[in-house]
Amino acid sequence: MKSMVKKTLIGMGVSAALMGASVAQAEIKIALAGPVSGPVAQYGDMQFIGAEMAIEQINKKGGVNGEKLVGVKYDDACDPKQAVAVANKIVNDGIKFVVGHLCSSSTQPASDIYEDEGIVMVTAASTNPDITLQGYQLIFRTIGLDSLQGPVAGRFIAENVKPKRMAVIHDKQQYGEGIATAVKSTVEDAGVDVVMFEGITAGDKDFSALVAKLKRNNVDFVYYGGYHPELGLILRQSAELGLDVKFMGPEGVGNKDISAIAGQASEGLMVTLPPSFELDPKNKGLVKAFEKKGQDPSGPFVMPAYAAVQVMADSMKATGSTDAEEVAEHMHKASFNTPIGDVKFDEKGDLTSFNFVVYNWHADGTKSPAK
Amino acid sequence: MSESIFYFLQQIANGLTIGSTYALIAIGYTMVYGIIGMINFAHGEVYMISTYVAFIALAGLSMMGIDNPFLLIAMALAVSILVASAYGFSIERVAYKPLRSSKRLIALISAIGMSIFLQNYIRLAQGSRDIAMPSMIQGGFLFGDPDGSHIMISYMQVIIMVTTVLCMIGLTLFISRSRMGRACRACAQDIGMTNLLGINSNNVIAVTFVIGAALAAVAGMLLGLYYGVVNPYIGFIAGLKAFTAAVLGGIGSIPGAMLGGLILGISESLTAGYLSAEYKDVVAFSLLVLILLFMPQGILGKPEVEKI
Structure with a gap:
């Protein structure tokens, strides 16, 4: 009898916790996965400042479908083992959208997990062709290929x-x-x-x-x-x-x-x-915004990371949904006007054109x- | 002389340079093993820390307006040796001394823990990126025809080799001539007996750790100047290579550590030169396996009756 009471109490606690989680979903979380530490952390910074700027500007314009975007950083240290751990953590945290990873050797194993778990991933930096050769539907990139x-x-x-x-x-x-x-x-x-x-x-x-x-x-x-x-x-x-x-x-x-x-x-x-997107006249306002924050917009992955967030946000707006599969389907079909130019994805999730x-x-x- | 001989000699010179620094670090492993019979796996981290200290000292001293490169290097080296010795001394006091009477395996695990602690502590304190420093000593000696086949040995390579030889001579004199050196040798033979004869073996062991750390600091300074970069992970691989050198030459034997370092350096550089740079580490560590299989006492080590 005593144990029954205990079980009921635990059950109530769990459902309360779950309710709490659903109440807190007035924001859309985007995981930013890349090296915060490790020898190539400076590339991670490029990706993070680009993605964070996009999140900030989208939120300023009222967010997505009335909800705010929130970026959550995850550190994979450009280590494939840690990337898998990070990917599993993202799954557990219930996040459905990822910008990352940075190093191809991290992105490869992580993308398997995202595809299986129904998470949309857009890498702004991984250039190895193998990543998009697996026939995945939820994996994209906003950078060219090796x-x-x-x-x-x-x-x-x-x-x-x-x-x-x-x-x-x-x-x-x-x-x-x-x-x-x-x-x-x-x-x-x-x-x-x-x-x-x-x-x-x-x-x-x-x-x-x-x-x-x-x-x-x-x-x-x-x-x-x-x-x-x-x-x-x-x-x-x-x-x-x-x-x-x-x-x-x-x-x-x-x-x-x-x-x-x-x-x-x-x-x-x-x-x-990648071409110096920061020299493109139509990005003038964006470059100013970076400079105002004391950030350097000239890194090769800054603008692609910005575009990665933007295509996801635009697709969420267009479909009126935060369902990963619906968003990905729209990303495959539509074309987006981003700081790296007009973005269109092919069936593999690669850009249809990108110049080095x-x-x-x-x-x-x-x-x-x-x- | 034909071109291939020049090439061979060039690779030997490259190998001697890197081998010298392996030897300097290997001394720290071999002396500690010789006296207390344990492998100090935190030794590679002392080398890494000393490189950081050298970089910080060089930057600090040059900001204070010292611009003579030799004075600058000498002062930074002194600072680096001092700090590294303090680390060597404290590591022994904190991680090994309380465990000296317990089983060897326990001290070994403590050593590995110390190594992980130091690496992550530096990673947190200094960041994990490569820190770079411009080269201070440029140029070198050129033998042969500048436009044809020749050997190029940079001044930095010469400095590394000469400094290593001087350190080795100094250490040999210290061990063979001084009172403390004699006490070290006595401890290596029988630590219990040495205690009975009125020698404080605790002091001898502390001195051993300090000497090892000081030589690692010399290696850290030299390699820091030579490569110009440092990150918190360099200690691990350098420590492994130096440990290989110590085992190769016969762990516990000081001349063995020197010889082992040079053999390892030369075999690495010949592998990279004639086979491929990607097999460098393969050869280095295969050498370790082969030596352990067929000559466990090493080249100059004494065959030892297992005491465990």
């Missing part, structure tokens, strides 16, 4: 740089190796001789042996697929050991930290980046379009 970025870099190398003996180095991770492979096949099709194709270990600090090998192979141009901590050290040690060649990398190396690590050696590095641009990086952390 398979686009690689050919852009490859064609630029073949047409403008015209190296005689080129090396392609990568960090053996999903993002770096994927893009390096794409560059290699593009330049080889154009007749460029790739004399070295080699992986390094992410997190390694000593590249003197690699630099000596590049020198020995008389390499005159190096493409690196990976992130800035390793490329920064390769550039620095190349300068110290007298290897004087041009380097090029994807947008994962294009941030101010590479200039801090490599110093003068980062001058003249070539980087493929080649920039010259400078030692002071700025960039200018390469000719």
